[in-house]
Amino acid sequence: MAEKVTIATVARHAQVSRQTVSNVLNAPHIVREETRRRVQEAISALGYRANQAARQMRTGRSRLIAVRIEPTRDGINGSVLDRFLHGLTETADAAGYRVMLYTARDDDQEIATYDDLLGAYDLDAFVLTGTKHGDPRTAWLAEREVPFVTFGRPWDALDGHPWVDVDGAAGTAQVTRHLLDAGHQRIAFLGWPAGSGVGDDRYAGWRTTMTAAGHDVAGLRRESEDGIAEGERELRDLLAHDVPPTAVVCASDSLALGALQAARDSAAPVAVVGFDDTPVAAAVGLSSVSQPLSAAAARCVDLLTTLLDGQPTDHRVLLTPTLVLRHTA
Amino acid sequence: MAEKVTIATVARHAQVSRQTVSNVLNAPHIVREETRRRVQEAISALGYRANQAARQMRTGRSRLIAVRIEPTRDGINGSVLDRFLHGLTETADAAGYRVMLYTARDDDQEIATYDDLLGAYDLDAFVLTGTKHGDPRTAWLAEREVPFVTFGRPWDALDGHPWVDVDGAAGTAQVTRHLLDAGHQRIAFLGWPAGSGVGDDRYAGWRTTMTAAGHDVAGLRRESEDGIAEGERELRDLLAHDVPPTAVVCASDSLALGALQAARDSAAPVAVVGFDDTPVAAAVGLSSVSQPLSAAAARCVDLLTTLLDGQPTDHRVLLTPTLVLRHTA
DNA sequence: CCAGAAACTTTGAACGATCTAATCCTGCCC
DNA sequence: GGGCAGGATTAGATCGTTCAAAGTTTCTGG
Numbered sequence: 001m002a003e004k005v006t007i008a009t010v011a012r013h014a015q016v017s018r019q020t021v022s023n024v025l026n027a028p029h030i031v032r033e034e035t036r037r038r039v040q041e042a043i044s045a046l047g048y049r050a051n052q053a054a055r056q057m058r059t060g061r062s063r064l065i066a067v068r069i070e071p072t073r074d075g076i077n078g079s080v081l082d083r084f085l086h087g088l089t090e091t092a093d094a095a096g097y098r099v100m101l102y103t104a105r106d107d108d109q110e111i112a113t114y115d116d117l118l119g120a121y122d123l124d125a126f127v128l129t130g131t132k133h134g135d136p137r138t139a140w141l142a143e144r145e146v147p148f149v150t151f152g153r154p155w156d157a158l159d160g161h162p163w164v165d166v167d168g169a170a171g172t173a174q175v176t177r178h179l180l181d182a183g184h185q186r187i188a189f190l191g192w193p194a195g196s197g198v199g200d201d202r203y204a205g206w207r208t209t210m211t212a213a214g215h216d217v218a219g220l221r222r223e224s225e226d227g228i229a230e231g232e233r234e235l236r237d238l239l240a241h242d243v244p245p246t247a248v249v250c251a252s253d254s255l256a257l258g259a260l261q262a263a264r265d266s267a268a269p270v271a272v273v274g275f276d277d278t279p280v281a282a283a284v285g286l287s288s289v290s291q292p293l294s295a296a297a298a299r300c301v302d303l304l305t306t307l308l309d310g311q312p313t314d315h316r317v318l319l320t321p322t323l324v325l326r327h328t329a
Numbered sequence: 330m331a332e333k334v335t336i337a338t339v340a341r342h343a344q345v346s347r348q349t350v351s352n353v354l355n356a357p358h359i360v361r362e363e364t365r366r367r368v369q370e371a372i373s374a375l376g377y378r379a380n381q382a383a384r385q386m387r388t389g390r391s392r393l394i395a396v397r398i399e400p401t402r403d404g405i406n407g408s409v410l411d412r413f414l415h416g417l418t419e420t421a422d423a424a425g426y427r428v429m430l431y432t433a434r435d436d437d438q439e440i441a442t443y444d445d446l447l448g449a450y451d452l453d454a455f456v457l458t459g460t461k462h463g464d465p466r467t468a469w470l471a472e473r474e475v476p477f478v479t480f481g482r483p484w485d486a487l488d489g490h491p492w493v494d495v496d497g498a499a500g501t502a503q504v505t506r507h508l509l510d511a512g513h514q515r516i517a518f519l520g521w522p523a524g525s526g527v528g529d530d531r532y533a534g535w536r537t538t539m540t541a542a543g544h545d546v547a548g549l550r551r552e553s554e555d556g557i558a559e560g561e562r563e564l565r566d567l568l569a570h571d572v573p574p575t576a577v578v579c580a581s582d583s584l585a586l587g588a589l590q591a592a593r594d595s596a597a598p599v600a601v602v603g604f605d606d607t608p609v610a611a612a613v614g615l616s617s618v619s620q621p622l623s624a625a626a627a628r629c630v631d632l633l634t635t636l637l638d639g640q641p642t643d644h645r646v647l648l649t650p651t652l653v654l655r656h657t658a
Numbered sequence: 659c660c661a662g663a664a665a666c667t668t669t670g671a672a673c674g675a676t677c678t679a680a681t682c683c684t685g686c687c688c
Numbered sequence: 689g690g691g692c693a694g695g696a697t698t699a700g701a702t703c704g705t706t707c708a709a710a711g712t713t714t715c716t717g718g
Binding site for chain 1: 376378379380381382383385386391393398399408411414415418419422427428429430431432445448449450451556557558583586609612613
């Protein structure tokens, strides 16, 4: 094994001092052109790589971002976080940051983990997912002035932290408009119980578009927990009515997949559109709203890096999802 | 914000030297009972947490494990890695290690990333997933004596590195036995093209059990790429034969989900069993073989920690999956 | 040709932990 | 009471980097 290559090795090799090498790396503009080139050559010749531990000890910055990985409750929706995580890892990588994982059972434990991670690893920032009303985590982090970004907007108006989110209402609105254009009149909505920010948002897009087009939405909305069985049950129930809907907008692919089962048994055809464009939807041919997850992840990293560089940023980023049409609508 | 608590702060508070505090943390047995207690009290009173960066610089060990996160090719099977990752994060946490992520497009890039991570972060170990024939990654790591464990056995007999895997053959054998016991005689197998270690393994369990029970397997096996559409196509094809199978063992839940579609249209009932017990299977009521992913992750961490402590271990761990019965078999 | 500024480079200290080696006890034996 | 073993504790050096301050060279203008 080759002996360790430190900044001193490079300095000797390039016939300059350690500090000059350090300057080439961290503030290239203050080093003379010719010296810089010589140092750069020495670096690549020796295969030098800065030791992050030493750098971190001195600067207090670790170039490490922490992200929570959730227990997969529902495999279908779980893939959303999975893809987000992948995008995050990739863009963070490009920006010179690494992603560190942690798990937590509940908010209290998650906050305890923050404390742990900050103490032991000097983490630079956190990315939170799945924000909800009255989130204690954001308050804790904000109080300690720890940089963080949430994927998911704060549902309480008072929170002023940076966030990135996908405009769910715009997504369902787009779906509804598409169905209206296709001639549908009675378009139902299958969503989650009121109170979850994300669910309410997706519901709003449908309702607004329907009423704007002059359609009555009474009796066309169903609420249930997320799940395939639930989706099937709710649509079956809706179809049993006097004037059944001819199309249904769903708040998730799980619900849509269930709805698809119910639709198959129906006499009249029923258009079904899901949300999240999970790979399962792609495989089954289910039309769905696709969240720009890579872009969202990239924006999260963008916000964090500018934040960490001490520059001010426009705190909020709202991305528009796109409708992916397949066989079911 | 409270001022930084270092080992020196604790030492002053407990009226001992820095080294004694360090000993309490790293070699408690050489410190006198009473002193140890006093130091422990100071630690918790001050909320001291060892700075990993400083520790790492001195010891060269980072208490960091790197794991690759793959682009989700198939959302259904992707959840397997997701759950493994969750288990890994949890057990690593308990053992005092953290999980760091990285991505890579291909083997070469992955190896370049190893080099990067080792140079910059002094990673302690790697966990590789998805081993295949002639894997260049294991060779690279072994050559440099970097500790690593693979989730998935080495399919080339010569590799002697530590690994954890799930006995796929035992899984399909169990399924086949169950179906035989239930009175089925013509049991088909839907698998992947020969050559992938995992696929061949799962196929072997079915074939061995069938022939051991005196059944001819000719014409009962189908091969295709993974996917729902592929599963449907293959089973439909099988069912069109003179003497159609009454049950089918699948190498994945994706294939099984497709098979389920085909089975629904069949005149005679066809039992279907998948593999991996993904949440989709649970939602749809598909019987499936469940991999003990948390246990696998735990064993990976076990192997790594003993490896890192310089102790010898039994290199191989083969876990047995369990059959989860639902509606479809 | 020299003062003074500007540009660049060097030196020594510091970050917070661990390692090595030296010192201090304490008890025990002769 | 002196000598000594052996455990418990301490002091000083060190890991690789960046910061702060001091040093050196180069350039400019009078």
